[in-house]
Amino acid sequence: MDNVYILNNLGKGSLKVTITPAQHKTLTHLPKRPPVDLAFTDLTYKVQEGRKSNITCEDVKTILKSVSGRLRSGELTAIMGPSGAGKSTLLNILTGYKTSGMEGSITVNGMERNLSSFRKLSCYIMQDNQLHGNLTVEEAMAVATSLKLPSVTSRADKEEVIQEILETLGLSEHHKTMTSNLSGGQKKRLSIALELVNNPPIMFFDEPTSGLDSSSCFQCISLLKTLARGGRTIICTIHQPSARLFEMFDHLYTLADGQCVYQGSTGRLVEWLGSLNLQCPSYHNPASFIIEVSCGEYGDNTGKLVRAINNGKNDIRNGQPFPETTPNYNNKKDMEVSLNAGKEWDKNDLSQVQEKFADVVNGSNGHGNLQNGILQYAANEVSKGEPGLVLQMETEKQDNAEVALLGTDGSPRRYATSELTQFWVVLKRTLLFSRRDWTLMYLRLFAHILVGFLIGALYYDIGDDGSKVLSNLGFLFFNMLFLMYTSMTITILSFPLEMPVLVKEHFNRWYSLRSYYLAITVSDIPFQAIFCVIYVVIVYLLTSQPPVWFRFAMFLSSCLLISFVAQSVGLVVGAAMNVQNGVFLAPVMSVPFLLFSGFFVSFNAIPVYLRWITYLSYIRYGFEGTALATYSFNRPKLQCHQPYCHFKNPLTTLEELDMSDADIALDIAALCLIFLVLRISAFLFLRWKLKATR
Numbered sequence: 017m018d019n020v021y022i023l024n025n026l027g028k029g030s031l032k033v034t035i036t037p038a039q040h041k042t043l044t045h046l047p048k049r050p051p052v053d054l055a056f057t058d059l060t061y062k063v064q065e066g067r068k069s070n071i072t073c074e075d076v077k078t079i080l081k082s083v084s085g086r087l088r089s090g091e092l093t094a095i096m097g098p099s100g101a102g103k104s105t106l107l108n109i110l111t112g113y114k115t116s117g118m119e120g121s122i123t124v125n126g127m128e129r130n131l132s133s134f135r136k137l138s139c140y141i142m143q144d145n146q147l148h149g150n151l152t153v154e155e156a157m158a159v160a161t162s163l164k165l166p167s168v169t170s171r172a173d174k175e176e177v178i179q180e181i182l183e184t185l186g187l188s189e190h191h192k193t194m195t196s197n198l199s200g201g202q203k204k205r206l207s208i209a210l211e212l213v214n215n216p217p218i219m220f221f222d223e224p225t226s227g228l229d230s231s232s233c234f235q236c237i238s239l240l241k242t243l244a245r246g247g248r249t250i251i252c253t254i255h256q257p258s259a260r261l262f263e264m265f266d267h268l269y270t271l272a273d274g275q276c277v278y279q280g281s282t283g284r285l286v287e288w289l290g291s292l293n294l295q296c297p298s299y300h301n302p303a304s305f306i307i308e309v310s311c312g313e314y315g316d317n318t319g320k321l322v323r324a325i326n327n328g329k330n331d332i333r334n335g336q337p338f339p340e341t342t343p344n345y346n347n348k349k350d351m352e353v354s355l356n357a358g359k360e361w362d363k364n365d366l367s368q369v370q371e372k373f374a375d376v377v378n379g380s381n382g383h384g385n386l387q388n389g390i391l392q393y394a395a396n397e398v399s400k401g402e403p404g405l406v407l408q409m410e411t412e413k414q415d416n417a418e419v420a421l422l423g424t425d426g427s428p429r430r431y432a433t434s435e436l437t438q439f440w441v442v443l444k445r446t447l448l449f450s451r452r453d454w455t456l457m458y459l460r461l462f463a464h465i466l467v468g469f470l471i472g473a474l475y476y477d478i479g480d481d482g483s484k485v486l487s488n489l490g491f492l493f494f495n496m497l498f499l500m501y502t503s504m505t506i507t508i509l510s511f512p513l514e515m516p517v518l519v520k521e522h523f524n525r526w527y528s529l530r531s532y533y534l535a536i537t538v539s540d541i542p543f544q545a546i547f548c549v550i551y552v553v554i555v556y557l558l559t560s561q562p563p564v565w566f567r568f569a570m571f572l573s574s575c576l577l578i579s580f581v582a583q584s585v586g587l588v589v590g591a592a593m594n595v596q597n598g599v600f601l602a603p604v605m606s607v608p609f610l611l612f613s614g615f616f617v618s619f620n621a622i623p624v625y626l627r628w629i630t631y632l633s634y635i636r637y638g639f640e641g642t643a644l645a646t647y648s649f650n651r652p653k654l655q656c657h658q659p660y661c662h663f664k665n666p667l668t669t670l671e672e673l674d675m676s677d678a679d680i681a682l683d684i685a686a687l688c689l690i691f692l693v694l695r696i697s698a699f700l701f702l703r704w705k706l707k708a709t710r
């Protein structure tokens with residue numbers, strides 16, 4: 017049945033709009049959330065430039081200069097401005113991504129923003145999508161639902177949410193496609209789909225159209241508009257949209273040199289600029305015009321524009337400051353009421369849309385603008401065969417507002433799921449990546465087998481030969497070297513690549529850093545262990561080391577611990593620096609540990625003032641462990657096929673290495689301790705890095 021909307025209040029009589037609801041798309045299965053209006057007042061953001069030790073007042077750069085603004089639910093807001101105007105900075109501050117160096121107030125539905133609660137209500141979709149390439153669309157969605165929806169949500173409900181979102185965002189045909197194979201527009205839609213799972217009422221997008229062709233740009237902005245029409249607050253930065261895209265935005269916030277030069281409906285922009293003697297030439301894109309004006313191409317008008325709008329404080333509709341939005345909430349009840357007052361959005365009630373567009377309607381060419389604002393939008397949807405499409409954000413009354421913003425006990429839980437669930441989901445996801453990652457799995461397996469056989473062939477059958485003990489020690493040392501480099505470099509290469517996804521998912525409250533770190537720490541251990549066991553079995557047998565179980569067990573333990581410790585070194589380096597620096601620095605930093613391993617210089621030959629380094633050298637403990645497993649524990653004399661074999665007696669070898677008094681238990685304990693210290697350090701570095709990137 018056709019829906020007939022009568023839009024009165026146009027000042028030019030009534031207008032009938034007929035929209036045929038062929039397939040009404042509403043996201044009915046999403047959790048219900050309160051609509052949220054955001055306001056910021058006198059926002060200033062300063063950064064320090066130059067060297068920290070030598071900072072003067074001149075080195076403090078003010079990027080945002082006391083800007084104010086209102087961002088309302090149900091509206092699609094564009095933050096525009098010339099390059100370097102401060103768009104990304106403003107977005108980062110509004111999302112809560114940047115907090116230090118900021119002054120001013122940000123309120124949510126009239127209440128001072130509580131960042132922790134706000135981050136549960138909002139999501140930030142960064143420019144580069146930050147998706148894991150080794151998952152299918154369906155798998156990525158499954159991970160998002162497992163982490164972002166409460167554990168009590170049944171599997172069937174989660175499935176339904178996934179189906180509904182994928183269908184609505186036009187991704188259901190691609191549910192089996194690997195995310196790395198999606199087109200740019202599809203990746204963008206998937207990024208939105210992943211965050212839409214828990215239905216955040218505020219969504220921030222940094223340059224959502226970057227890298228997309230004009231048709232994909234249109235689709236993307238249409239989607240954002242649709243999300244806004246569902247009652248969400250959608251805010252995005254955009255460089256210079258085409259006239260067609262520009263018209264789709266409800267609200268425009270323009271910055272120039274860190275100040276607000278325009279805030280209001282896109283439809284009123286030309287008229288407003290005209291009233292300030294800045295005439296937009298006919299057939300000129302208003303979006304380009306405001307950017308050109310902001311850049312100073314029509315003279316220095318920034319001051320005039322900023323004053324006219326009082327740096328974002330004034331409402332262009334009446335030239336008066338926006339009404340005060342900071343209510344004095346005495347209790348939660350008051351706040352709930354405020355949260356929900358007049359905020360129920362009905363997908364079939366365009367009068368509310370109309371109210372939001374009051375400034376458009378009241379503009380000089382109000383009728384035309386309204387058509388642009390609502391009718392054209394509806395017409396676009398009709399023309400796309402998706403009439404009446406509204407991704408409605410179902411809102412609930414008091415309870416949900418309270419739960420969403422305050423938590424049931426007044427202390428909001430940070431994450432939707434328990435840390436155990438987060439750990440388990442991230443672990444399963446990481447294991448899936450590992451299985452699919454060629455370099456990480458098959459190449460590494462191949463390298464261990466190949467090198468194992470090569471070493472086996474090179475040192476073939478020397479283990480019990482008294483004349484080849486020095487070669488055997490070389491073999492023991494090479495084992496350490498090989499296991500150290502393979503496990504360390506693979507981690508240094510792969511771990512930093514995870515960082516952007518970690519930053520996004522952790523910021524959007526998918527999981528705690530602790531659960532994530534524990535999961536990725538645990539996930540590679542079984543693979544590393546299997547590769548190490550395969551390698552050790554091959555070389556141990558081929559080189560004819562003593563065929564005694566307890567010796568083999570000690571030998572293997574030392575090798576396993578060395579590869580785990582080296583992997584931890586890789587984690588520390590990967591967490592602390594980028595790949596380029598890591599692949600250079602880690603091997604260089606390992607050189608002292610190799611030198612002091614006891615293979616090149618025995619302990620007693622090392623100058624006393626340098627001996628402390630040997631205690632830090634994990635290679636020494638590993639080398640000593642394998643040497644003791646091979647030559648200690650009353651091993652019988654070796655075979656000698658020459659007239660004289662100096663190292664025929666294993667004790668002679670141990671004495672030569674200054675290991676006759678060494679204890680393998682101490683070596684194992686030292687390796688375990690170093691492993692723990694490194695893992696904790698890697699976590700601390702990671703936490704620091706996450707903070708530093710913000």
Ligand SMILES: Nc1ncnc2c1ncn2[C@@H]1O[C@H](COP(=O)(O)OP(=O)(O)OP(=O)(O)O)[C@@H](O)[C@H]1O
Binds near residue numbers: 100102
């Ligand atoms: N940490 C910093 N130290 C010094 N200057 C900074 C820092 N961060 C941002 N800036 C400066 O602040 C200004 C605004 O940066 P921002 O990235 O917000 O601009 P933008 O409007 O998003 O630009 P674009 O459209 O080119 O991305 C720029 O001049 C930038 O150089």
